[in-house]
Amino acid sequence: MNGNWRLSSQLAWRFRRSRGQSGFTSFISASSTVGIALGCCVMILLLSVMNGFERELKDRLLAVLPHGELLAVAPEGISDWRRQLEQLKEDSRVAYVAPVTKMAAMLQSAGKMNAVQVTGIDPGFTRPSRISLMTDPQQWQQFELQPNGILLGRGIMKKLGVEVGQKVQLLMPQQSDSQSFKPPKSVWFDVVGAAGIGGELIDNHLALVHLSKASDILGVTSGAQGLEFGFADPFRAPFLMRELGMAFEQYVYISDWTRTHGHLYQDIKLVRAVVYLVLTLLIAVACFNIVSTLVMAVNEKRREIAMLKTMGAKDNLIIRAFMLQGLFNGLIGTAFGVSAGLLLAWQLSFLAKALERLAGITLLSGDIYFIDFLPSQIHLTDVMVTTCIALGLSTVATLYPAIKAARIEPAKVLGH
Structure with missing residues (x-):
């Protein structure tokens, strides 16, 4: 079983790095990776802001009221x-x-x-x-x-x-x-x-x-x-x-x-739900590009797939190879997105203050709100949920192209 997975990984990497891949396919593949990274980064950043507001609500407002x-x-x-x-x-x-x-x-x-x-x-x-x-x-x-x-x-x-x-x-x-x-x-x-x-x-x-x-x-x-x-x-x-x-x-x-003062807490919960919904859809759209990339890759690699099947490759091997090829995009996008989101969320208050000084604007006025800075707090649960959403949608996106690749009939392809 380990040998089959190792062979599937090698095939997926070869297909991904193949020079025969068209420029348009490479562009779609890169856009899917960037889209997943952007969705993960923004989701972690906004959820950290909501966590920060909830913390300040509890430590400042509810410590007095x-x-x-x-x-x-x-x-x-x-x-x-x-x-x-x-x-x-x-x-x-x-x-x-x-x-x-x-x-x-x-x-x-x-x-x-x-x-x-x-x-x-x-x-x-x-x-x-x-x-x-x-x-x-x-x-x-x-x-x-x-x-x-x-x-x-x-x-x-x-x-x-x-x-x-x-x-x-x-x-x-x-x-x-x-x-x-x-x-x-x-x-x-x-x-x-x-x-x-x-x-x-x-x-x-x-x-x-x-x-x-x-x-x-x-x-x-x-x-x-x-x-x-x-x-x-x-x-x-x-x-x-x-x-x-x-x-x-x-x-x-x-x-x-x-x-x-419950409207403040209700607003935080509402925005959190909207963030999950909207950015999950953004990641889903990026994962749809994985489907397009793999479908085009399957069409471009029809002869190679047919040759592998004539050499005895099983359908499961072909399915795993193309699923792993699509998952590479999801893994790379998720890793970069989560890393960037954590870094930005960690330094968000400092970056917001720097932006206020450079642009001469005030993001949060202390005369209106109970804080005058942009809070941020990273929760491990949000990071794990974001990662699971991105990798789960990436996995689902690879199923159809991988199954389509396994259904290629060698006789029809090599006969032409």
Whole structure:
């Protein structure tokens, strides 16, 4: 069996390197190799970019945002929230749990107004990693010491034109039992620092105050409107939050990060699926050129095939020889494509920065997105899947021409 494969390999290499091969056949053969290489390179590169975005989403955005929230339906808030918090901490799936009070309001300064999502937090329950990512440590210490302090998103501070040390007015709408107009509740805060991680959705609407202050403004008598959660695997948050919410002692609204910022993750998954589909089709088109190359090679080598069969060559030997001839293109294209894709993905962030400097453009703006660079992360699984797709399609492409070569009848060919 090993001898047959060795002979098939020698025949495939001789057919491939034969000087009698026409220039057009050689061109089609080279184009198939280049097409496979290009498809593998681009697939690995784009999948690495998607992996990079997913990593940054988890390490940056989800390190700051809570993975899930339980907000009390009752206006008085979560009853005995400290006891329930301690019980929830015992769940091994929960990385952290903290009290929170949230409300929508308007901030005003010097005649300018901006809508904000005010979040009341207790500094004693806040994660250190969240602090280091969101704000300067000195400003955080000032926030801890000043109960009337507020941390504003950088985008809000820019829109209102306020700086650290100035005062801002918080306007909270109030419900009225009658038809008469009830003016909004007004509270003044001292701006003690800027918070945020970049990105329009967060920095333009983020405002952090002390939990006790937010609860007083909203009228939450228990001290906390709800609880926010973090999980070791944030992508399981929808399932875990539903389970925790259904088992909670009182009626609560269940929310998780996929409801507010899930479109980013859904976009990544959608683009990943599109990349697999489109570039698999690109590799398939390149492999179609293998079919054309081998069909023309079979027609050019009809006499040599007939002579081999008269010398006792079996059909399996002919099939293996032409399959291996086509697989050479697939192997060479896959090797060059995967190597180039890995090299480009490894240096993608550096190359993107160099392109921005040379062309004077900005690929990702930190004011809009939560990152200002092009991320990349190589996964071995993506490399293996790409390689299997390219080699699998290359193998399938060789079947028809190889079988056609084995069906050549020596008597008809040599008779002419």
